Amino acid sequence: MRFTTEKIKLIIQVLEQAVSEHRGWLNDWHRSLIFGQPLASTCFLKDSYRKCGFGQWYYSQSSPILSDHSVFILIGQIHRDLHNKAFVLADKIKHYGTISIKDYDFFIAKEQDFSKKIFDLRDELREVLFEIDPLTDIFNRQAFFRILSYEYERASRTGQPCCICMVDLDHFKAINDTYGHLVGDRVLRAVAHYLTGKLRPYDSMCRYGGEEFLICLPNTKLDKAKKIVNRLRIGLLSLPIDLDNDKQVKITASFGIAKMAINITINDNIIRADEALYAAKYGGRNQAIAYEEIRPALKNARRNVK
Template sequence: MLASAELADSRILVVDDKEDNLAMLETILRDAGFVHIDLARNSDELFAQLGQGRPDLILLDIQLPKHDGFEICEQLQASLDHAEIPVIFITAMHKDAKSIVRAFASGGVDFLTRPFLPEELIARVQIQLRVERHWRQLEELTRIDPLTGLLNRRAMSEQVETERRRALRTSSTYALLLADIDHFKPVNDNNGHHCGDAVLSACARLLKERVRRSEQVCRWGGEEFLLLLPDTNAAGAAVLANALRSAVEDSTFTCDNDRTLRVTLSFGIMADSGECSVEECISKADAALYAAKHAGRNCCITHADAVGR
């Protein structure tokens, strides 16, 4: 039985303390067409492998030294980074109700007892890989703004919180840019919402194309965008904000009725070392944006400057 072409590149981690079992499982998977197979013999090797990258599926023996498969699965479930990895238990233990119940209670998604047919293993592996892939696709859809293709507010809030914790841990600084399209209501009123959507999408592309790979852009809401800049202070963030502001000001946007128009952006800027909560940081960026609007729009103002006004 061969793996489906769309699943053959999946990464599978096999955990078993017996070399012959590892060799057999690896052979079955490779013969089926899977090419990314990692091996571990105990919990230490398993977590070392996880540190090198997230597998799409774990095949986990129950009878392992030090920590058995149930305990390992419970540890995975307790981790934010690993809880969503599907685990299929493989064991030579007698398939009784107690062990089956514990397997699923500890977080496993399937239970396979030796001896088994290679075809059965591949079928069960493919089922879980398809479920995992579909789940990831659905999860990704919940994180993306459908109009602009940028991260949405929920996804960005999670990114900012992650960066806040990293900044606090590493004594670094990150910056937020809150940008708003100036006088956007007349764009919709005078040209229609289709034109407004086209302008929003074009602005989103422009911002996305001009930031570094490590930086994130999201549609924060309405005509607002939020940018997350790791390892950046307020002065550095202001340089980028002014470059983006100029790029938008110099651009011509085309609507679906071939009408062209120009818009500008106002930016509120703040930087923090992780001491403030995400809500406090957003509030500071918003206050700076309000100051930029009050100053005449099409400008960039930092929170420190806004407070000093």
């Protein structure tokens, strides 16, 4: 599932609107308590947590960005407890005309906990926005290093194999020069969408820079990684990228693969994948080469093939 910047922005917007509506319910409750006005009928409903604006939004969520999120689930529990407490207090006010300070303080503590968790979730979603490349809607380079660090540590601890792959679009400058940068952007988005859609659920990818992408393939031996990468490479050959004049532009890409080694740094592993990519381009492009396969003369060579 691809979590695009637009999806996340929309969730933040709707979340803030739902919280605003919930504050309206809370303000009405306080006015009734302070000024002795009758409480709204919804306060006496045992499922009032589903009836308020926030509840209607919360229980209609189907987005995996939220529905499986631990903080989102906790927010639902706190929100339900908050309304259940409001129901109990409303019943006491109805029968006795007042409530105890202890009951009120408990209710306020629940409300403050609810608000804090909401803001925590909103702030976390905002942080996610900074980890996504706005053009391609995949991880940016900075965020991807966190993923690579985790996989590097896991490979070091468990001995499980992991491979990384550097991808570079062939002759991308010619596409920009011929069709313009807007078409170039369209190509980058199409390629990112295609590759992420064909990767396994536990694989990950980032835009490394320009027309370069970096893929991480956990729990994957080198021979398996090469099969996966070649499948991606062949798929790109038939990827349709439509132009505004009813024509299509075709693209190919070169792939450099490296088995993650734990006796060198993450950056050095990336350099190995980059050197394998150079070898793929030097050898004619539109191919996948592993670092372990390249000739010694090409290792550590300066990249001057585009």
